[in-house]
Amino acid sequence: MVDQALEALMTEVALRPVDDSDLDALFEQMRDPESVRMAAFVARNPADRAAFDAHMAKIRTSPEVTIRAVTADGRLVGSVGSFVVDGDTEVTYWIDRHFWGRGIAGRALALLLESVRVRPVFGRAASDNVRSLRVLQRAGFAIVGTEIAFAKARNAEIEETILRLDEPA
Template structure:
């Protein structure tokens, strides 16, 4: 991340094609324990996110380019953080910087994070941001996840 400027901003419609391409990356989807959505399902999902008062979502910009997003949303009886970065932004400290910035905006605690057991990078980001191991679960989609909690 040396010298790279990271900022969070409101999501704009032109960001969505970038997010769609990110979620279509087979390696990233497998690591995240995520089944990519078809374009119509993706658009429906993002319409719900962008219009839902319970969703807080921000675009992550790295040097002015859309690198991904970070969000908080209700899941079952808890508030959960989620984020996604395009593969070209992995391993540069952008995820950690974005999560840290988001946690300053979204103060609701406790906040949970569900991370596929395959996703060691994301697990490390949340741990570095103060999240602690809470449980291990198998999601409705059959993927095993570490659940972390920030108090």
């Protein structure tokens, strides 16, 4: 655990706009089976490249979406963003599984929250995704409820935890 904490401190995490050259790597990250299972709420078919490309083109141009590439020591390791659904702003993040446990998701979320100043802002995670819930809570999000929803990655209804951040980070 100490080694992971030290490694996180030594890792420079930054955000930048998503570039066309990032799309192949992001597509691969978002179809990793273990990552997909943990995220639970994913695209209908994570292996559908045409659907991925159409989705990325849409969100990269939407005024209601902020999407950023996450880099660690200059290397692309995931994405983080915010979007509006039913009038509420929500955050999302996806970190390459090979970089889990290094504090990168938490740092990327903190950086995003510095630029996305809308409050309240919401986060959601499968209730059994303890690490993701911990990332949100460390960023100041508080659990405000749960709901049962269909998780495409698990082909089942599961419990999802809803979190809310009221004050700027």
